Amino acid sequence: MTQPGEAKTNGAKPHQDMIGGGYVRNAWYVAAWSDGIADGQLVARTIMGEPIVLYRKADGNVAAIEDRCAHRFAPLHMGKIVGGDRIQCPYHGLEFDGTGACVKNPHGAKTIPPRARVKGYPAVERHKAVWLWMGSAPADASKIPNFSVLDNVPELHTTKRDSIVIKANYQLIIDNLLDLSHTSYLHEGILGNADTVDSEITCEQDGDDVVVGRHATNSAPPGMFAQFWPNHPPRVDKFTKMRWMAPSTLRLFTGICRMGTDPETGTGYHAIHLLTPENERATHYFFTAVRWGVQTTEEKLNRDLQAKVAEMRRFAFEEQDAPVIEAQQRVIEEAAAPLDPVILAVDVGCVRYKRILGKMLQVEQR
Ligand code: FES
Ligand SMILES: [Fe+2]
Structure with missing residues (x-):
């Protein structure tokens, strides 16, 4: 957006100022209201184009991981919570914990392939909402906006x-x-x-x-x-x-x-x-x-x-x-x-x- 009296920016990409320019990733974003994630529920949400599934672990804390199985990319939110803390993929049963690590492979020798993991997102509940850190810098809970x-x-x-x-x-x-x-x-x-x-x-x-x-x-x-x-x-x-x-x-x-x-x-x-x-x-x-x-x-x-x-x-x-x-x-x-x-x-x-x-x-x- 140009200021009154300022020259137009030549060479700017069309519309970049108004509807483009990407996201600030190293920040907290609300993924849900706290009361929107009930015990036993898998909540799917796309944030910045990334599919994410949210759920409550046995201790009540919210976990957020990539909603795309590492095996054949089935959405994990179609699976179920097992053992209190893990999501079992609906397709072939790989199990992922709240950090996104695969912790069980029910097939063959049952070893877990090194690439069997999905992305995990730091999640904090504050001011009646669930906030996710979307960036690669270390998550800092003191940066959650004051509500x-x-x-x-x-x-x-x-x-x-x-x-x-x-x-x-x-x-x-x-x-x-x-x-x-x-x-x-x-x-x-x-x-x-x-x-x-x-x-x-x-x-x-x-x-x-x-x-x-x-x-x-x-x-x-x-x-x-x-x-x-x-x-x-x-x-x-x-x-x-x-x-x-x-x-x-x-x-x-x-x-x-x-x-x-x-x-x-x-x-x-x-x-x-x-x-x-x-x-x-x-x-x-x-x-x-x-x-x-x-x-x-x-x-x-x-x-x-x-x-x-x-x-x-x-x-x-x-x-x-x-x-x-x-x-x-x-x-x-x-x-x-x-x-x-x-x-x-x-x-x-x-x-x-x-x-x-x-x-x-x-x-x-x-
Ligand atoms: S797609 Fe998830 S275990 Fe096969
Ligand atoms: Fe308005």
């Missing part, structure tokens, strides 16, 4: 831990999430409205994180927020702060408060967006939300709001964001020549994160 807002909160204040697949490159989804202006159009009436268009968008860099904010004063509370606050005043301040944490997770702090007061005195939710590339053209999108400053005390009302927030957000992502992002992907892919997007004031966060991500991609490619 502690998900820890130690009442389930009633948390929405369903949900996910969808969007048929688009992960960067188009980051572009969408860091662009706070689109809520006033794509999600009008649900997450934004015309009152929020004029407010200034701020952008700051915090280490390698990019934080984009918007504070709309004297605004009618958008639908979802109005329900958090029985007897809310007719006009409020609405605020949003979206933090991007490389390579592809985002945490949003949003809500409403009395006009001119400290946002933290209001009510709203933390929204969690975890993006994991399935491949260059598809992305696993894991999401949930946690309410803060909860003012509604009645259990039934909170249960209704919990379901409503989950449904509204899924609707916004699946029915409003995804169709536009997927269409963008197609339009960009089909372009005959490199595209150079016009930059608006609302793109400030997008320009900033692409610079940081671009550097990380360059470092890995070296």
Whole structure:
């Protein structure tokens, strides 16, 4: 993406800036919500084009190994867990442990051929999700992005831990999430409205994180927020702060408060967006939300709001964001020549994160 006033990059591969450029591999990516991997279950997932199977070992820890048997390449997720810790291939019964090593060959002299192994992925459960390290550098659990807002909160204040697949490159989804202006159009009436268009968008860099904010004063509370606050005043301040944490997770702090007061005195939710590339053209999108400053005390009302927030957000992502992002992907892919997007004031966060991500991609490619 070129800056306003900057020259176009000649010789760049078509579309590379927007939907190409590969992945930052030496990083943690969410493969599943923790409650998405039950005991005894084999969960298949493609990440960065690599087939992976996840399961719980006898001690409860999650293991993740290549989902492609070393013998005739049968998908291991079609097999079964044996002896508590191993997957038995469905085709000829080779058994692999949680590191990907073949530990049993039931055939012939029963020796294990040296090449009989599949790739293993370091897996850590944190913040109610299963994170995989996709790179070849040593896995460092301290680099898992901070989603502690998900820890130690009442389930009633948390929405369903949900996910969808969007048929688009992960960067188009980051572009969408860091662009706070689109809520006033794509999600009008649900997450934004015309009152929020004029407010200034701020952008700051915090280490390698990019934080984009918007504070709309004297605004009618958008639908979802109005329900958090029985007897809310007719006009409020609405605020949003979206933090991007490389390579592809985002945490949003949003809500409403009395006009001119400290946002933290209001009510709203933390929204969690975890993006994991399935491949260059598809992305696993894991999401949930946690309410803060909860003012509604009645259990039934909170249960209704919990379901409503989950449904509204899924609707916004699946029915409003995804169709536009997927269409963008197609339009960009089909372009005959490199595209150079016009930059608006609302793109400030997008320009900033692409610079940081671009550097990380360059470092890995070296
Ligand atoms: S394909 Fe797995 S044992 Fe033959
Ligand atoms: Fe959106």
